[in-house]
Amino acid sequence: MGQLLHRLSDWTDALVRWVAIPIGLATVCLVFFEVLMRYVFQAPLITSVELARLGFVWSCFLGAALGVKREKHIRFVFFLEKLPAGGAAALRVAVAALCNGFFLLVLLYGIQMVERVWETFFPALGFSQLWLYLPLPLSATAMLIHGVAFLGREIAAFPRSPRGEQ
Secondary structure, X not given: OHHHHHHHHHHHHHHHHHHHHHHHHHHHHHHHHHHHXXXXXXXXXXXXXXXXXXXXXXXXXXXXXXXXXXXOOOOOHHHHHHOXXXXXXXXXXXXXXXXXXXXXXXXXXXXXXXXXXXXXXXOOOOOEOHHHHOHHHHHHHHHHHHHHHHHHHHHHOOOOOOOOOO
């Protein structure tokens, strides 16, 4: 089961990278082009602001999912180092479970936000505002998949006492 969770986490990470990298690069190019058009040619593009906002939001949320997979989030390692092995393992399991609860909460509220803005539109682009909020539940889903895999790993690594010993 643990191997399956890690494969699913790896596959999800590859998919997120496949989507996030081109979006991030396109956003940087778009912002550069907009600055060039606005300040060099004095001909600003009206839709570029909305497109840049979309690209930035997608890059941030998908980047957060990539960071979770690589465990690049803030951790207080010094606290874990002060605990005995059993206490540190229990704390890692508890933190992984709490993170999964948070990811689930973000997923549920993200779905609600997408449902609320479904029928509102960007003024210049004419796109539905759901494209601005869709990265929230998508990235939360990816983070939840990674979090469940991490929780499985932490539970499997939890020190077991020999039988009969308390």
